[in-house]
Amino acid sequence: MRTSWADSVANSASESAAPASSGNNGLLRPTRSTYVPPHLRNQTPSTDLPAPPPAVQSQANDRVGYGGPAGGSRWPGGSRPDYGRPGYGSGGRTTAAAAGGWNNRSGGWERGREREVNPFGNDDVEVDGAFTEQENTGINFDAYEDIPVETSGDNVPPPVNTFAEIDLGEALNQNIRRCKYVKPTPVQRNAIPIILAGRDLMACAQTGSGKTAAFCFPIISGIMREQYVQRPRGPRTVYPLALILSPTRELSCQIHDEARKFSYQTGVKVVVAYGGAPINQQLRELERGVDVLVATPGRLVDLLERARVSLQMIRYLALDEADRMLDMGFEPQIRKIVEQMDMPPPGRRQTMLFSATFPKEIQRLASDFLSNYIFLAVGRVGSSTDLIIQRVEYVHETDKRSHLMDLLHAQRETEIHGKQSLTLVFVETKKGADALEYWLCGNGFPATTIHGDRTQQEREMALRSFKSGKTPILVATDVAARGLDIPHVAHVVNFDLPNDIDDYVHRIGRTGRAGKTGLATAFFNENNTSIARSLADLMQEANQEVPAWLTRYASRVSYSGGKNRRTGGGRFGGRDFRREGSFNRGMDYYGGGNSSGGYGVPGGYGGGYGPGVASAWD
DNA sequence: AAAAAAG
Numbered sequence: 257m258r259t260s261w262a263d264s265v266a267n268s269a270s271e272s273a274a275p276a277s278s279g280n281n282g283l284l285r286p287t288r289s290t291y292v293p294p295h296l297r298n299q300t301p302s303t304d305l306p307a308p309p310p311a312v313q314s315q316a317n318d319r320v321g322y323g324g325p326a327g328g329s330r331w332p333g334g335s336r337p338d339y340g341r342p343g344y345g346s347g348g349r350t351t352a353a354a355a356g357g358w359n360n361r362s363g364g365w366e367r368g369r370e371r372e373v374n375p376f377g378n379d380d381v382e383v384d385g386a387f388t389e390q391e392n393t394g395i396n397f398d399a400y401e402d403i404p405v406e407t408s409g410d411n412v413p414p415p416v417n418t419f420a421e422i423d424l425g426e427a428l429n430q431n432i433r434r435c436k437y438v439k440p441t442p443v444q445r446n447a448i449p450i451i452l453a454g455r456d457l458m459a460c461a462q463t464g465s466g467k468t469a470a471f472c473f474p475i476i477s478g479i480m481r482e483q484y485v486q487r488p489r490g491p492r493t494v495y496p497l498a499l500i501l502s503p504t505r506e507l508s509c510q511i512h513d514e515a516r517k518f519s520y521q522t523g524v525k526v527v528v529a530y531g532g533a534p535i536n537q538q539l540r541e542l543e544r545g546v547d548v549l550v551a552t553p554g555r556l557v558d559l560l561e562r563a564r565v566s567l568q569m570i571r572y573l574a575l576d577e578a579d580r581m582l583d584m585g586f587e588p589q590i591r592k593i594v595e596q597m598d599m600p601p602p603g604r605r606q607t608m609l610f611s612a613t614f615p616k617e618i619q620r621l622a623s624d625f626l627s628n629y630i631f632l633a634v635g636r637v638g639s640s641t642d643l644i645i646q647r648v649e650y651v652h653e654t655d656k657r658s659h660l661m662d663l664l665h666a667q668r669e670t671e672i673h674g675k676q677s678l679t680l681v682f683v684e685t686k687k688g689a690d691a692l693e694y695w696l697c698g699n700g701f702p703a704t705t706i707h708g709d710r711t712q713q714e715r716e717m718a719l720r721s722f723k724s725g726k727t728p729i730l731v732a733t734d735v736a737a738r739g740l741d742i743p744h745v746a747h748v749v750n751f752d753l754p755n756d757i758d759d760y761v762h763r764i765g766r767t768g769r770a771g772k773t774g775l776a777t778a779f780f781n782e783n784n785t786s787i788a789r790s791l792a793d794l795m796q797e798a799n800q801e802v803p804a805w806l807t808r809y810a811s812r813v814s815y816s817g818g819k820n821r822r823t824g825g826g827r828f829g830g831r832d833f834r835r836e837g838s839f840n841r842g843m844d845y846y847g848g849g850n851s852s853g854g855y856g857v858p859g860g861y862g863g864g865y866g867p868g869v870a871s872a873w874d
Numbered sequence: 875a876a877a878a879a880a881g
Contacts, residue, residue: 503878531880554879561880585878685876708878734877755875 375516376434405446408832409630413449416440422448424477427522432473435517441466443634448474451608456629458578458622458832462612462761464741464769465635468514471500471574471608476515478572479524479547487569494542494565496527496549498572499599501590503580505530505552505712506719507739511576512550524548529565531555532712539564548572553581553589560597567599571606573625577738578609579618579758587621594625602627612765613758619833631832644768644776646800648791651779656751657695663777664701664729667747676725677746682763684752686733692751693731703729706736737762741769750778757790780806789813 405415416422419432419440440448443461450457451474461467475498487495500515502508512528519526527546529538531554538555542564549556549565559565573594575581581590599605607625614622623629651659660681667679683689686707696703704718704727715735722730723742730736731751737759745767754760760778767774778791788809795802 505879535880552879554881556880558880580878583878585876589879737877759877 372521375513375520404635405442406633406831407446407630408835409455410628412630413453413455415445416449417445422452424473425480425522427480428473428477428518431518431520431522434520435469437469441470443467443632444470444473446632446634447471447608450630450632451475451606452477454606456602456606456626457608458614458619458626458629458631459608459610460612460614460631460633461610461635462765464765467610468511468576469518471576471610472511472515472518475500475548475572475574476519476522476524480522485569488566490563490566492543493563494546495569496546496565496567497569498548498574499556499567499570500548500550500574500576501553501556501581501593502550502576503552503586503738504735504740505532506706506715506736507576508550508552509716510739510741515548515550519548526550529555529559530712531558532715535559553586553593556593557589560593567593567597570599572608573599573605574608574610575622575625576610578622579611579613579615580738582618582621612761614833616833616836623834631834633831643772644764644774644798646764646776646778646795646798648778648780648795648803648806650781650803650805652781653783656779657692659779660696660749660751661699661701663747663749664696676728676744678722678725678742678744679729679747679749680722680736680742680745680763680766681729681731681749681751682737682754683731683733684754688752689731689733696729696731701729702727703731705731707733708735734759734763736766740766742766743769744772745769746772746774748774748776750776753778753780753784753787753791755786757787757794760787760791761794780809785809785813 417440419429419437424432443459443465447457447459447461447467447470451471459467459470461470479497482497485497500508500511502511508528508530512526515526524547525545526548527538527541528550529542530552535555535558538559542549542559551559556565560567575590580586593599602625607627607629609622609625649659664679667677681692681703683692686709689705689707690709693703693705704721706715706718706722710718718727718730719740719742721727723744725744734754737754739762748764748767750760750763754763764774764776767776780788780791784791788806789811792802792806792810795806
């Protein structure tokens with residue numbers, strides 16, 4: 257039986273004997289060992305802090321209407337003109353234009369839309385039934401208040417509690433029901449109103465916390481609401497209204513799949529473009545019309561240089577895994593796309609950056625892309641939940657294979673019939689991935705591998721084969737570390753530990769999803785001393801058993817070099833760098849500081865938002 | 875130092 261996230265929140269709240277509102281905000285030590293997200297740690301009761309978010313929704317819309325004569329793209333309730341197109345959308349049940357004044361817009365490809373494939377893979381008749389089926393009575397929705405949230409910026413719109421509170425449009429609402437999303441997740445509760453208010457956003461929220469929907473819903477809704485926008489018609493150039501960038505091809509595909517569900521029968525067309533696949537097919541898709549383009553940077557640059565895509569009409573820009581997108585390898589390419597092509601500048605487009613981790617230096621880079629943005633940090637570091645059991649074992653380099661074999665044997669025995677349990681093994685190099693896959697297969701363990709030296713076809717095949725359980729072991733490089741939602745991953749093995757603790761966080765976050773518990777095992781040896789300290793800290797914060805030998809390694813590590821030293825910033829980076837100046841306290845490794853007394857750190861916070869309908873969280 | 879992203 258499925259448990260919803262709200263259930264778990266309600267449970268954890270009822271377990272808590274120390275509600276945040278009990279007035280003893282100064283008493284920050286929880287009554288029991290609970291996980292506290294890094295950005296809320298080391299708080300001191302502080303009075304010199306900004307006020308909590310305003311109680312009244314700000315209608316602040318500080319950007320000018322896009323494109324001049326078309327006017328503001330957002331409008332106060334009630335005064336919205338009816339953009340319904342006569343004779344349009346006579347298909348019946350999904351037509352909402354008449355009721356709500358919603359514009360089931362079309363960019364001139366109505367015929368294609370009539371043939372739109374149902375991305376839900378069912379007949380989709382019982383939308384309402386599906387909703388009630390999922391509906392849970394007796395949920396303590398007040399418990400949502402216990403999710404630690406930190407926001408900063410001007411006039412932060414308050415969070416919402418339900419999808420119904422926000423006017424996303426009936427067509428989108430139906431898709432939300434089809435997806436069986438009952439309640440917005442914390443990041444959705446907070447981010448959607450911010451985006452709907454037209455504000456730029458930098459959001460810290462772990463993949464798996466529902467962030468894809470958090471930026472897709474407002475984008476799709478916003479495009480639906482737009483007055484029909486006359487886009488230039490170059491001979492072969494297309495003009496998307498929204499651009500979503502992600503660091504890997506597979507992640508772009510996944511976002512595209514999700515976005516297609518959300519946009520079903522809304523008239524909003526979503527297209528994906530990524531490298532390694534024949535460009536001609538993607539060009540044909542683009543020519544059929546595109547509102548939302550999901551892409552990896554390389555292929556997009558190619559399309560831009562061929563003048564097959566223009567960014568001139570972009571109103572929404574979303575960077576997924578934004579810290580990765582702005583790291584050394586990607587930054588020039590991203591800068592080129594965002595700053596050196598024909599995209600409207602900050603202020604004339606809406607920019608949304610999402611990431612689990614936002615190091616200060618990356619925030620600084622990112623702020624170039626933003627205009628008067630709101631910083632949002634929601635909840636825990638997803639992978640550090642109680643749902644994931646983290647283990648570290650000392651394994652010499654030469655013993656790794658046999659040790660892995662032992663683990664796989666043990667797991668075989670505990671395998672539950674019916675559902676294949678999957679093991680994801682991370683290694684450092686592409687060569688190492690191939691070698692380990694070969695060795696595993698040779699030893700009777702059906703394995704496959706995914707890494708950047710494989711063809712896109714091989715990569716997608718490997719992922720399918722793994723997901724289906726045909727090869728229940730996947731050996732992967734960091735290409736699979738971020739964002740991928742693979743159900744039934746029971747075990748993540750860090751065969752080679754990464755050098756960066758953030759990568760570790762993302763890797764183990766591939767398990768412990770959909771309310772299932774997950775196991776993460778790391779092989780540690782002398783080659784990994786650079787991560788010892790941050791690993792020990794992370795595990796301790798997540799209430800995991802830290803082996804004494806690891807603690808010794810951790811204490812031995814000097815404070816000098818190492819990319820894991822985020823001096824003053826903290827590992828989570830869940831803090832607005834704009835506030836560093838006034839709030840940096842020397843001793844405070846995690847940045848500390850409290851933003852909103854109203855949110856505080858609830859005594860019973862320990863659940864995280866693992867349990868729930870799996871896909872609802874990405 | 876490695877990985878990812880164009881062909």
